[in-house]
Amino acid sequence: MLLATLILTGLGLMFGVLLGISARVFAVPDENPLVKEIEALMPGAQCGQCGFPGCSAAAEALVNGEAKITCCPPGGRGLAEQLATLLGVPMEADDRLSVPMIARINADDCTGCTRCFRACPTDAIVGANGQIHVVMSAACTGCNQCAEACPEQCVTLHPELPSLESWSWPKPLAA
Numbered sequence: 001m002l003l004a005t006l007i008l009t010g011l012g013l014m015f016g017v018l019l020g021i022s023a024r025v026f027a028v029p030d031e032n033p034l035v036k037e038i039e040a041l042m043p044g045a046q047c048g049q050c051g052f053p054g055c056s057a058a059a060e061a062l063v064n065g066e067a068k069i070t071c072c073p074p075g076g077r078g079l080a081e082q083l084a085t086l087l088g089v090p091m092e093a094d095d096r097l098s099v100p101m102i103a104r105i106n107a108d109d110c111t112g113c114t115r116c117f118r119a120c121p122t123d124a125i126v127g128a129n130g131q132i133h134v135v136m137s138a139a140c141t142g143c144n145q146c147a148e149a150c151p152e153q154c155v156t157l158h159p160e161l162p163s164l165e166s167w168s169w170p171k172p173l174a175a
Contacts, residue, residue: 038086039056041079042058042059042072043141045121045141048143049143050071051067052067073101073142074141101159101160102142103124103142104158106155110154113151116133119145122139125146142157144157
């Protein structure tokens with residue numbers, strides 16, 4: 001009985017030491033907390049409109065200074081202003097944002113094939129197979145993936161109508 005206890009204790013100590021060594025050898029390097037904070041501010045649609053494969057890569061590029069603060073079209077002016085404040089970078093005149101786009105489905109042409117529904121990364125399109133689909137504008141990021149997937153070409157992008165959250169006073173032109 002004593003021998004079995006000693007063997008099990010020895011095995012436990014040996015595996016514990018091996019786990020400790022492997023934890024140090026295969027440790028993941030610490031991430032910059034600023035990257036995580038910026039990624040939390042971003043929409044998280046992973047749409048790729050910024051030119052990066054996802055929001056985490058875009059956040060890392062922003063921290064490293066490889067991307068402009070206006071690189072995220074779905075985030076709009078509000079996100080750009082938050083990023084400018086967080087990173088301590090002023091918004092310059094060339095940092096103009098394009099008008100946010102929202103997908104719309106032409107009900108006359110829609111056959112309900114669900115290809116746009118499956119292509120949408122934010123689940124902004126609702127509908128069923130064989131039924132007309134509708135875009136929920138609050139969830140749409142304007143990534144154009146649904147329009148590319150639609151075989152009937154009934155999905156188009158239109159500028160987002162101004163709301164209290166997205167409206168900004170246009171600056172007057174210099175005389």
